[in-house]
Amino acid sequence: MSVSQRALAIDTSPPPARWMKETLDRSAFHRTIPVLAARVAPAKAGILLKADVMRRTIMNLPKVRTVLSDPEDPKGSRLLLFRVQQEADLSEEARAFLSQQEAILTSHELQLDYDYWTADEILQAVLPEELLEGSPTGFAITGHLAHMNLNAEYLPYKHIIGQVVLDKNKRLRTVVNKLDSIDTKFRFFKMELIAGEPDFIVEHHESDCRFTFDFSQVYWNSRLHTEHERLVQLFQPSDVVADVFAGVGPFAVPAGKKGCAVLANDLNPNSYKYLEQNIHDNKVAELVRASCEDGKDFIRSSVLTALENPFPAYAGPKLTKAQLKEKRRKQGQPEDSAVPTQPEDPSPPFLPPRNRIAHFVMNLPDSAITFLGAFKGLLASGKLREVYEGGMPVVHCHCFTRELELEVAEKDIRQRVAAELGYELQEEDEVSLHLVRSVAPNKDMYCISFRLPRQVAFLDAQ
Numbered sequence: 001m002s003v004s005q006r007a008l009a010i011d012t013s014p015p016p017a018r019w020m021k022e023t024l025d026r027s028a029f030h031r032t033i034p035v036l037a038a039r040v041a042p043a044k045a046g047i048l049l050k051a052d053v054m055r056r057t058i059m060n061l062p063k064v065r066t067v068l069s070d071p072e073d074p075k076g077s078r079l080l081l082f083r084v085q086q087e088a089d090l091s092e093e094a095r096a097f098l099s100q101q102e103a104i105l106t107s108h109e110l111q112l113d114y115d116y117w118t119a120d121e122i123l124q125a126v127l128p129e130e131l132l133e134g135s136p137t138g139f140a141i142t143g144h145l146a147h148m149n150l151n152a153e154y155l156p157y158k159h160i161i162g163q164v165v166l167d168k169n170k171r172l173r174t175v176v177n178k179l180d181s182i183d184t185k186f187r188f189f190k191m192e193l194i195a196g197e198p199d200f201i202v203e204h205h206e207s208d209c210r211f212t213f214d215f216s217q218v219y220w221n222s223r224l225h226t227e228h229e230r231l232v233q234l235f236q237p238s239d240v241v242a243d244v245f246a247g248v249g250p251f252a253v254p255a256g257k258k259g260c261a262v263l264a265n266d267l268n269p270n271s272y273k274y275l276e277q278n279i280h281d282n283k284v285a286e287l288v289r290a291s292c293e294d295g296k297d298f299i300r301s302s303v304l305t306a307l308e309n310p311f312p313a314y315a316g317p318k319l320t321k322a323q324l325k326e327k328r329r330k331q332g333q334p335e336d337s338a339v340p341t342q343p344e345d346p347s348p349p350f351l352p353p354r355n356r357i358a359h360f361v362m363n364l365p366d367s368a369i370t371f372l373g374a375f376k377g378l379l380a381s382g383k384l385r386e387v388y389e390g391g392m393p394v395v396h397c398h399c400f401t402r403e404l405e406l407e408v409a410e411k412d413i414r415q416r417v418a419a420e421l422g423y424e425l426q427e428e429d430e431v432s433l434h435l436v437r438s439v440a441p442n443k444d445m446y447c448i449s450f451r452l453p454r455q456v457a458f459l460d461a462q
């Protein structure tokens, strides 16, 4: 082995601890590694660190300090650590340079412990050899909680895996493992606590909004972040939006912040409870109204609610605190005077209250298509028909398909939509299909958007 090969050969892996199964024993992870060091005057340390000839020799382990004060020298010399273990491992040139700099070679013991190693390194030392390929440490974070999806073979080690993940991620307090079953009605995952506190009430931030919810009782998926943003971007601030399966509000609350008026609904009483809280916490109560009913009933009642109890007209963007300060400064008012952040002009009198829904959001991909029948004849009655002659709403309906080719997927989705609407969507219905994400190797999630066809909405009930 050449000197340069030997120079890289310090083994810093944690000691194997394959006897651990149920409980993590952090004290088992300790390792003393003798390394070569140079004792030098403080002024020389910098010279050695910068010298080209020393570059391949100087200690470069993450989280290990390269220059230490020398405990054995009260006059304050420094110890410069090398990544080799003996003098013979140094190159000729390095040795000559060290002697020229009056460095005294000595040895130093590196002490590595549990805190030094990464979660993966610790688990590689614990798990049986046959499980070492592939890492079980993948997880998604929601607030202070990490959720894992451990394969069956890792389950005997779940508490150790959870504890290591918890220890190595300082913002976490709770680690859960998803169980196979999903609550079929309200779509949240069953889960078990594998480490940390049994506190499932998380505070999560998305789209500049704060969401609080009980992760064990409601649906939440951070992977839908971009889909939430995509749809909210499509809305005009003056739109009225009806969110049929609103969950705890990831479409509804940001839409409200944008200025949209929102009817947000979810049948899960727990989702409804946190939806209400999130509306309140994000200060959108004037614009976002929550309800807790079945999606079909909601679709039918929402158009009447908007008609009979309309939202105030859009009054322009809210001022940010900085804009407000600037405005007060220009008006010669004290910057911290109690002027509200709402625009000061009330709704201009020529803008009527908002009573017509512009978008329906239907994010229940497992079955949203089966709710589309509720649109048949929805706007057929006199007053509704009159209002919606001014513009039909756009429906954004999420769905799954097992067809992985775009063309075949589109055909499949359109057929299922047609079966529910009793109408085949045409060119003029402004149909668009968006691939949201792949949820499994043979299952994709899409959003089909279309303008509600008059033939469907105005269909005479008789």
Ligand SMILES: C[S@@+](CC[C@H](N)C(=O)[O-])C[C@H]1O[C@@H](n2cnc3c(N)ncnc32)[C@H](O)[C@@H]1O
Pocket (backbone or CB within 6 Å): 185, 186, 187, 218, 219, 220, 221, 224, 244, 245, 246, 247, 248, 249, 250, 251, 265, 266, 267, 268, 271, 293, 294, 295, 296, 363, 364, 365
């Ligand atoms: C896939 S989640 C989507 C939640 C939210 N829109 C989001 O993007 O995170 C579907 C939601 O529909 C709700 N839900 C299920 N069945 C429902 C029904 N029949 N009527 C209304 N809401 C329903 C569930 O409780 C769940 O919160």
